[in-house]
Amino acid sequence: MSAFIIAARRTPVMPQNGAFARMEPHELAAPVLRACLADAGIDPAQVDEVIVSNALGAGGNPARLAALAAGLPQSVAGLSIDRQCAGGLDAIRLACALVESGAAQIVLAGGAESYSRRPMRARTDPEGGPPQPYDAPPFTPWPDRDPVMQDAAAALAQRLGLTRAEQDAFAVASHAKAQGAQMPEILPIKGLAQDGFTRALSLRIAARSPALVGSISVANTAIAADGAAFCLIVSDQIAARAQKPLRIIASATLGADPTEPGLAPLAAIARVLRGYSAKDLFSAEIMEAYAAQAIGCIRGAGLDSDRVNPKGGGLARGHPIGASGAILAARLYADMTADTAAASGQPRQSTGLAAIAAAGGIGAALLLGR
Numbered sequence: 001m002s003a004f005i006i007a008a009r010r011t012p013v014m015p016q017n018g019a020f021a022r023m024e025p026h027e028l029a030a031p032v033l034r035a036c037l038a039d040a041g042i043d044p045a046q047v048d049e050v051i052v053s054n055a056l057g058a059g060g061n062p063a064r065l066a067a068l069a070a071g072l073p074q075s076v077a078g079l080s081i082d083r084q085c086a087g088g089l090d091a092i093r094l095a096c097a098l099v100e101s102g103a104a105q106i107v108l109a110g111g112a113e114s115y116s117r118r119p120m121r122a123r124t125d126p127e128g129g130p131p132q133p134y135d136a137p138p139f140t141p142w143p144d145r146d147p148v149m150q151d152a153a154a155a156l157a158q159r160l161g162l163t164r165a166e167q168d169a170f171a172v173a174s175h176a177k178a179q180g181a182q183m184p185e186i187l188p189i190k191g192l193a194q195d196g197f198t199r200a201l202s203l204r205i206a207a208r209s210p211a212l213v214g215s216i217s218v219a220n221t222a223i224a225a226d227g228a229a230f231c232l233i234v235s236d237q238i239a240a241r242a243q244k245p246l247r248i249i250a251s252a253t254l255g256a257d258p259t260e261p262g263l264a265p266l267a268a269i270a271r272v273l274r275g276y277s278a279k280d281l282f283s284a285e286i287m288e289a290y291a292a293q294a295i296g297c298i299r300g301a302g303l304d305s306d307r308v309n310p311k312g313g314g315l316a317r318g319h320p321i322g323a324s325g326a327i328l329a330a331r332l333y334a335d336m337t338a339d340t341a342a343a344s345g346q347p348r349q350s351t352g353l354a355a356i357a358a359a360g361g362i363g364a365a366l367l368l369g370r
Contacts, residue, residue: 003099003248004239005092005368007039008333010229010326011189013317014196016115020189020226025054026065028189028228029112033070035187036108036232040242044072048104051079051094053087053111055322056118066112084139085289086253086358087111088229088325089366093251095233105238110230110326117226139360140258147259149289149359150221154214156262157292160299164215167291168206171220171315174288175201178312185229185334195317197223220291225318229326231333244337246368249351250274253364262293264363265355269301272367276351278302283335285328287356288313297355310335328354329366336368 009032014020020028029052037044050072052063063078083090088111095109122131140146147155157167178198186193201219209219239245252271256264265286269278284303288294294315298308311331314324332352355365 001100001102002236003096003233004236004242004245005231005248005333006234006239006242006245007036007232008185008230008330009035009039009187010185010330011227012186012192012195013225013227013320013327015318016224016226018196018226019192020114021116023114023226024117025057025062025112025114025228026069028114028226029066029230030069031189032187032228032230033066033072033108036230040232042106042232047072047076047106047108049079049098049107050076051081051091051107051109053081053083053091053322053326054113055082055084055087056113056115058119062112082322083253083362084358084360085287085321085324085356086362086364087322088327089251089329089354089356089364090253091326092231092233092329092366093253096248096251099233099235105235107233108230109233110228111323112228113320113322114226115224115320145259149261150212150216152259152261153290153292154216156260156296157215160292160296162215162292162295164217167215167220167295168203168217170291170295172201172203172206174309174312174315175199177310178316181311183311183331183334184338185330197225197318198312198316216290216292220315222289222314222319225320227320227323227327229323229330231326231329246333246336246370249367249369251366253362256361256363258361261357261359261361262290263296263300264357264361265297265365266300266363268363268365269353269355272353272365276367279304280351281307282350282352283310283332284308284353285332286313287324287328288315289319289357291315293357325354325356325364328356332368336370
């Protein structure tokens, strides 16, 4: 049995403490879940499961909250996962496995994240002292081999010989592609129908942006953001009645060198492209957490840069951690099923790729086909 995506939607992505500052993750997720079902003409009563990636919450079960808020049957228990940035694609991968195994027919999967509403983090002191605040958890058991993400990006840029000017130029191009681009997967929320951070970034402005470490700057790093995205994954029996089905050809999540997380997607990309050529891809959505990381993945995977992030990427919209992988999938689905895609002369079996890196040296990739 095969699994198919027959609808995909997302919210606009808004900067931390921006337009979505007072919305909880489930409040971002619920309207997107409803929109996916409405687009495909699926009765909410038919949904078997909802899988939600969320990286910054305080535990609990955001998926259950989202399912109830969306008006799904109480029988939908909801499954929440956390694999940091890779979680959005992992949710889709898990949904695919449920459908392919016959355990489910209809699953909503993706991610929802709110940097604005994330809880304060602190560790209790077993000796009774005051709690010790912390911003990020460890991603390896070795303190000397657990780099801060921006430090890892700076080291990668140095190893690849990438100058700050090259990274800034990549960021400027991302914003330029996103400006004015039609993104039909966006569901307007609070009257907003465009990503809130996209702007007319120039090389001059980028060059003046504050440096973070080495060649990594504010301009060539994705900002913290709020947003949600979901895909509707169904069996071939359900997909046969759908207007715009895309088959999930392959998916993979693999570990790599934890000290160089930016290139972790390369192994996952190679895995899903077995039997396919990177040069034959209709489109590729590669997460731009850092320009250096995105450039490294594009070059390392042998991707055609003209077909990567054709309407801009994470540098132009922001990075709602647990939702970012699902945003890539929703973007890819929208472009591959658009009327313009059919009119472009692409073969019926054209393929599309989504890939993302995660802290701890984890990479995830998804291959879709017509």
